[in-house]
Amino acid sequence: MSQPRKVSRIVVVGTGFVGSSYAYACFIQGLCHELVLVDVNEEKAIGDAMDLNHGLPFARTPMTIRVGNYSDCKDADLVVLTAGANQGPGETRLDLVAKNARIFRSIIDSVMENGFNGIFLVATNPVDVLSYVTWKYSGLPSERVIGTGTILDTARFRYLLGQAYHVDTRNVHAYIIGEHGDTELPVWSLTDIGRRSIAQYLKDGKGPSQQELDNLFIQVRDAAYHIIQAKGATYYGIGMGLARLTQAVLENENSIHTVSCLAQGEYGLEDVYIGLPAVINQNGIREVIELKLNESETKKLQHSATVLSEVIHSALPSQKT
Ligand SMILES: NC(=O)C1=CN([C@@H]2O[C@H](COP(=O)(O)OP(=O)(O)OC[C@H]3O[C@@H](n4cnc5c(N)ncnc54)[C@H](O)[C@@H]3O)[C@@H](O)[C@H]2O)C=CC1
Numbered sequence: 001m002s003q004p005r006k007v008s009r010i011v012v013v014g015t016g017f018v019g020s021s022y023a024y025a026c027f028i029q030g031l032c033h034e035l036v037l038v039d040v041n042e043e044k045a046i047g048d049a050m051d052l053n054h055g056l057p058f059a060r061t062p063m064t065i066r067v068g069n070y071s072d073c074k075d076a077d078l079v080v081l082t083a084g085a086n087q088g089p090g091e092t093r094l095d096l097v098a099k100n101a102r103i104f105r106s107i108i109d110s111v112m113e114n115g116f117n118g119i120f121l122v123a124t125n126p127v128d129v130l131s132y133v134t135w136k137y138s139g140l141p142s143e144r145v146i147g148t149g150t151i152l153d154t155a156r157f158r159y160l161l162g163q164a165y166h167v168d169t170r171n172v173h174a175y176i177i178g179e180h181g182d183t184e185l186p187v188w189s190l191t192d193i194g195r196r197s198i199a200q201y202l203k204d205g206k207g208p209s210q211q212e213l214d215n216l217f218i219q220v221r222d223a224a225y226h227i228i229q230a231k232g233a234t235y236y237g238i239g240m241g242l243a244r245l246t247q248a249v250l251e252n253e254n255s256i257h258t259v260s261c262l263a264q265g266e267y268g269l270e271d272v273y274i275g276l277p278a279v280i281n282q283n284g285i286r287e288v289i290e291l292k293l294n295e296s297e298t299k300k301l302q303h304s305a306t307v308l309s310e311v312i313h314s315a316l317p318s319q320k321t
């Protein structure tokens, strides 16, 4: 007999484009019982709560959606951090670090002062750096601080590969790892479509050429720049990615996603949050999956970690080892 689900509460801090898209994704998927919206701009949060509640008569499952404050974090299962500045056209994610690390200091302190003992999901950019900052400021074990990492980049990669090979994206097995940003990398050596490797496709002269695949990765890496140029911000994709991680935690799935997590010796990396495949369940990050990368992929991943490490230590100088 299945156990009755306990009442689940999610607190979303920052109900801008990303936070409100995430709230909407949770709402239409019926992922929790209670969704609490917190924003320094309380009027925006009030507007979002009203707007979402007006969808209740059409929802699959009832849900309480309300504006709250940090005292709501005490009994929350998840606190989802989507507050802070986003990129302007041409700006990189790493350019946001000083501003958003400052905002995070006050947010994390407020969450922890209220006795939070759940799992943080972090989306604010630069997400790898801010996940590390969240881990350090909160004092929680690293398995309970999950960054969205390259979950969105992996989704973009799988979508474009599905288009290029004319197959359902769910039959594409592929990862983008490393920084959620300019130094990320595709794991071509382990990419397959219905168990047939990309190398095999190339050998058989089927599907896209090497040049087309290289261009496809550039489209993945630069997708945010193009979307921001076109409409000012990206939010639906990451809203869905955050909802997917929420489901993995609340339903104790043990499913694998490329998230930002603390490297603890994998690939020779230490003391850095970076996008790697990891098993996610009700306790957060159960384990990081160490892939058998080729030499070039390993070098690119290590370079990505070096770039992140420098930014982390500039954001948190006292953490320098
Ligand atoms: N990890 C990922 O894959 C993605 C991350 N992002 C990042 O998500 C973040 C949010 O982006 P948007 O929603 O587009 O920005 P936005 O400007 O629309 O929303 C940010 C919200 O944070 C609130 N906020 C600012 N300081 C706060 C504080 N101290 N306490 C509570 N709320 C505060 C603002 O009032 C605003 O409502 C950005 O850093 C962006 O780069 C965006 C897309 C994808």
Ligand SMILES: CC(=O)C(=O)O
Pocket (backbone or CB within 6 Å): 087, 093, 125, 152, 223, 224, 234
């Ligand atoms: C903005 C951002 O990080 C993205 O869309 O990938």
